[in-house]
Amino acid sequence: MCGIVGIIGQEPAAPRLLEALKRLEYRGYDSAGLATIVNGHIERRRAPGKLAALAEAVAAEPLPGTTGIGHTRWATHGAPTEANAHPHATERVALVHNGIIENFAELRAELSAAGYRFTSQTDTETVAVLITQLIDQGLEPVAASQAAMKRLRGAFALAVVFAGRKDLLVGLRRGSPMAVGFGDGEMFLGSDAMALAPLTRRIAYLEEGDCVVLDSNGATFFDESDHTVARKVSTTAASGALVGKGNYRHFMQKEIFEHPTVIGDTLHQLVDPARGAVTLPDLPFDLASLSRVTLIACGTSYYAAQVARGWIEKLARIPVETDIASEFRYRDPVLAPGGLCVFVSQSGETADTLAALRLSKALGQRTLGIVNVPESSIAREAEAMIQTVAGPEIGVASTKAMSAQLTVLACLALALARARGTLDAQGERRLTAALTAVPAAAAEVLDTEAAVRRIAADIFEARTVLYLGRGQSWPVAMEGALKLKEISYIHAEGYAAGEMKHGPIALIDERVPVIAIAPSDAHFEKTVSNLQEAAARGAKVIAVTDPKGARQLEGLAHDCLVMPAVDAFVAPILAVIPVHMLAYHVAVLRGTDVDQPRNLAKSVTVE
Numbered sequence: 001m002c003g004i005v006g007i008i009g010q011e012p013a014a015p016r017l018l019e020a021l022k023r024l025e026y027r028g029y030d031s032a033g034l035a036t037i038v039n040g041h042i043e044r045r046r047a048p049g050k051l052a053a054l055a056e057a058v059a060a061e062p063l064p065g066t067t068g069i070g071h072t073r074w075a076t077h078g079a080p081t082e083a084n085a086h087p088h089a090t091e092r093v094a095l096v097h098n099g100i101i102e103n104f105a106e107l108r109a110e111l112s113a114a115g116y117r118f119t120s121q122t123d124t125e126t127v128a129v130l131i132t133q134l135i136d137q138g139l140e141p142v143a144a145s146q147a148a149m150k151r152l153r154g155a156f157a158l159a160v161v162f163a164g165r166k167d168l169l170v171g172l173r174r175g176s177p178m179a180v181g182f183g184d185g186e187m188f189l190g191s192d193a194m195a196l197a198p199l200t201r202r203i204a205y206l207e208e209g210d211c212v213v214l215d216s217n218g219a220t221f222f223d224e225s226d227h228t229v230a231r232k233v234s235t236t237a238a239s240g241a242l243v244g245k246g247n248y249r250h251f252m253q254k255e256i257f258e259h260p261t262v263i264g265d266t267l268h269q270l271v272d273p274a275r276g277a278v279t280l281p282d283l284p285f286d287l288a289s290l291s292r293v294t295l296i297a298c299g300t301s302y303y304a305a306q307v308a309r310g311w312i313e314k315l316a317r318i319p320v321e322t323d324i325a326s327e328f329r330y331r332d333p334v335l336a337p338g339g340l341c342v343f344v345s346q347s348g349e350t351a352d353t354l355a356a357l358r359l360s361k362a363l364g365q366r367t368l369g370i371v372n373v374p375e376s377s378i379a380r381e382a383e384a385m386i387q388t389v390a391g392p393e394i395g396v397a398s399t400k401a402m403s404a405q406l407t408v409l410a411c412l413a414l415a416l417a418r419a420r421g422t423l424d425a426q427g428e429r430r431l432t433a434a435l436t437a438v439p440a441a442a443a444e445v446l447d448t449e450a451a452v453r454r455i456a457a458d459i460f461e462a463r464t465v466l467y468l469g470r471g472q473s474w475p476v477a478m479e480g481a482l483k484l485k486e487i488s489y490i491h492a493e494g495y496a497a498g499e500m501k502h503g504p505i506a507l508i509d510e511r512v513p514v515i516a517i518a519p520s521d522a523h524f525e526k527t528v529s530n531l532q533e534a535a536a537r538g539a540k541v542i543a544v545t546d547p548k549g550a551r552q553l554e555g556l557a558h559d560c561l562v563m564p565a566v567d568a569f570v571a572p573i574l575a576v577i578p579v580h581m582l583a584y585h586v587a588v589l590r591g592t593d594v595d596q597p598r599n600l601a602k603s604v605t606v607e
């Protein structure tokens, strides 16, 4: 997943391209580059590493030109070196790419045999050479781009400029997102609306298979049959303001401290506290007539979906399945007619989740997206969308979006139960009251930061950490392990506490901290037994619990992170906050790049 941007402008392109790339760095930061048209020729500046390195290169050797393209990379093919950095170019063509060209090897062999030479290990360079060959064979740039697109297999969003054509910018889209920005006598291309927001708020999106041809006066869209088509231009809500860190050291810390706010803002959209009732947006399907619910997501969003399975089955008494999107799309799923597939995604652009959405629609399922980016592909392609009101999430490790996702999913569970008659008005009032108490409780959890730092100092040198939980605490345990892995680089596993005896307990000795997600709920006693088995083998047990649980864990737990006592219904929403805080402070102690951890990117738009 990479960030791409293109400009046909009236002022120097390089600074504007760099500014736009700053808003796309969450999509990848292995290397970056620019290309502009200067006196009819293509000029490039590229640098390995983060965008700051490219900015230094451009400052050292300014890049003129008002038409250009830019790229920030998450490496798929080839190491993050300058040679592999985009834009890739020939004398005639320069382009930037987000996605994966699956048949690049055969194309590269064919082009090499025709005498074309390559300077990188990337799949992307093959496309630049292919378009060049087609131009060499007499096609005009646009026709060459469209012909090349038909030769490509895989996912791509491509922005292409051409030597000698200052007033031409071509965009090609299949499987990866691309937006067109409409300026006054200027035109723009970008991976998303946020990148273009400082340049324009008038945005259109390419659909699957689209080619768009930009000049300074506007855009012409072509579908994959090369027929001109119209694409809706709307005013984006994306803000041009670059989200800052405020007084926080990292975006992730800031976003952890936004948990209470985003839970409250999301509840404000979905719960009427006066009536004690959930108020979902109108949905194009009847919740009462659904035969089953399938929750599909990746990573943290998948763990939110797993927590929600407990709510929906328990309250609405409807069969629920959860699926990792990358598995769902290839397992030839048997989906009962009249089922609802729910796609949980912060970015709304995760390639596997988007592919699973398209498969579900093809299989006749009703579809609902729960997304944080309202103009994202999943939001636009699902039948309906409920937005998590979390605001832009910049830290690569998802935090505040997860608690917002859980809030939406809890409200969906209540709405399903009410529609199916398994929850009466009194029960709905009680549970919505429990939800409206969560923002204040979440703020209290944030006050435990001193205890979190203490525990982080205790475990940050561990080589492996186990997170255990039962029931809905099990996916919270897996989320805690994921967070620790992805930002501190410590190996961690989240496991169903009851499963330890079936193998993983062999991992335990005094060097292995065990983090137990153990609110004093119906699973508590059984979880305590598992913790005693772990402690008996030397494990240092640390409990995420509540005051009652902490009292009962005295003598067994080495330390506790104590959350306020809340209704068991909402305990999982609270429990993600301590595990996010713990991972953050461990990573800070280990000196890793908390906001942009190695090898990762915020939005996984490649499969």
Ligand code: AGP
Binding pocket: 298, 299, 300, 301, 344, 345, 346, 347, 348, 349, 350, 353, 396, 397, 398, 399, 483, 486, 601, 602, 603, 604
């Ligand atoms: C979360 O901390 C990870 N960065 C990652 O697992 C993420 O949750 C996953 O890629 C799904 O992203 P999405 O919610 O944007 O679809």
